[in-house]
Amino acid sequence: MRQTRAVADLLDRWRAAAHAAGAKPDERSIRAGEQLLARWREPHRHYHTVAHLGVVLDVVDRHAGLAGRPDLVRLAAWCHDAVYDPRAAGDANERDSAALAESLLTGLGVPAPAVAEVRRLVLLTAGHRVTPDDADGALLCDADLAVLAGPPAAYDRYAAAIRREYAHVPEPAFRSGRAAVLTGLLELPTLFRLPLLAARWEAPARANLRRELATLTGSAAH
Template sequence: RLHAQGNPPELFEDLWARHSEKDRLYHNVAHIKMCLNELDLARHLADDPDAIEFALWFHDAVYNSNKQDQSLPDDDESESAGLAQEVITQLLVLPQEFAQKVGSLILATKHSETPKDIDHQLMVDIDLAILGRSIRLYDIYEQNVHTEYGWVPQEQFTAARIRILKSFLDDRDSIYSTKFFFDRYEEQAEFNLNRSIQQLSV
């Protein structure tokens, strides 16, 4: 579809291996599958759905929850974006413009800025879709994230987690930027986040 060169099957195997690492309880193959399913539902809204799909495959390609090792990179999104751009331009020999777009989409999953256009909005909303899923699925997500950071002292983890969850409620007008995902998940996401914050605060 993108008329790529190189060896896509080998790249796929590398991505699969990265997302199958034993310490990945949430940021794994299942998360990628969920994201791609969400994209399928909203693909018609995107200006460049291929860029979003590529970015979803790579947005957690580098993921190190174990930051107690100071030799590890501390900016996974930037590392993932750099890896994706290298793969696009050097291995698949696709245009630089596509690489820049994919890198920008991956960086949007830092969730530190308001998404600037429909593709970035969809990328962020898809990454946050888990927040609006059923209580059962959301609770599994929270437990898996907790396990990924199991080395962090409980008090420290709780304070950081509350801060992160509150940021989704307090630092933006709504959790989801697109009407599509707002209508689909906003109400349940607000309930899940408030419930989780309350439980963590006990």
């Protein structure tokens, strides 16, 4: 893998999180980070890229004090879209990403309880449904959905990137499927669970979702 400064920084962050979780500080952790980055750089990805990984990690780092085990949240961020196939059905990507996390972290010597927690966190990103007492799950899911609260132009770039990832889907089917995803998000009691982030992001995120949904269904946003 070509080592740019940005890549080197990401790998440093990976190793720090893995070692904090109990991984042995040897060459295997370096190779594991490189393998994960290679997945995030697959050519079929347009939104689920290293840039998305960086955003999620940045949110986790900024609000690490709200989590019980921020190192495990960081590892879950690394793994949550490590497997990403736009043609996969249902929550197959999340399940496969969770299985990859389990295998990878176990091989690095991370203790079994920590591995199980990372697996649990990764699976949460399938539906972003978090119980009120789950601060670690809330931080991961809030970070994963941060893109929804961006300025309209940034949100539109995100939506366009999602469409490129699903270029194989005919337009009518894409509109229907994407509308279902947006409707499911809008039906969540709250998109963001951590009060600090909800206060800042909930309103703009819902406005963006309603606006995109209106373009997909031909209805007026409200």
